Amino acid sequence: MEKCQKDFERWAEVAEEIEKLERPKFVKNGAIYWCNIGVGIGSEPLGKGKKFTRPVLVLAKIDNRLALVVPITTKNKHGGHYAEVVVNGAIENAILYQSKVIDIKRIGGFIEEVPPMSLVNVQEMYLKFLRRLFKKRISLT
Secondary structure (H helix, E strand, O other), rough: OOOOOOHHHHHHHHHHHHHHOOOOOOOOOOOOEEEEEEOOOOOOOOOOOOOEEEEEEEEEEOOOOEEEEEEEEOOOOOOEEEEEEEEEEHHHHHHEHHHHEEEHHEEEEEEEHHHHHHHHHHHHHHHHHHHHHHHHHHHOH
């Protein structure tokens, strides 16, 4: 497996630019936005291009500063780590195991809003994922 070259220095410059930005006034649950994900360590999610972006679905806005998001991939993925979501008429996948809380300064351009029932479906899949994850790691004896 070929390792991709990660540009941590460029990401540091972009992160510094993001830090100076005003927070968007309006970030909505169930909306998909471009997001400056950045450069991940190891297997963490990473953004692409000059601004290290990728689409994310806002699962829950926590307050006026933070949101819980899941990255979106166009790759066809199946299993309990993913949830299907329709983006611009195409079926894509929310990567549940790569969820993260972000400062909404990272949020960029609006892509589209998913239908309310699609958001509920992704949120339910996310909760099932968390239950399975913790059930494996916590013994209730």
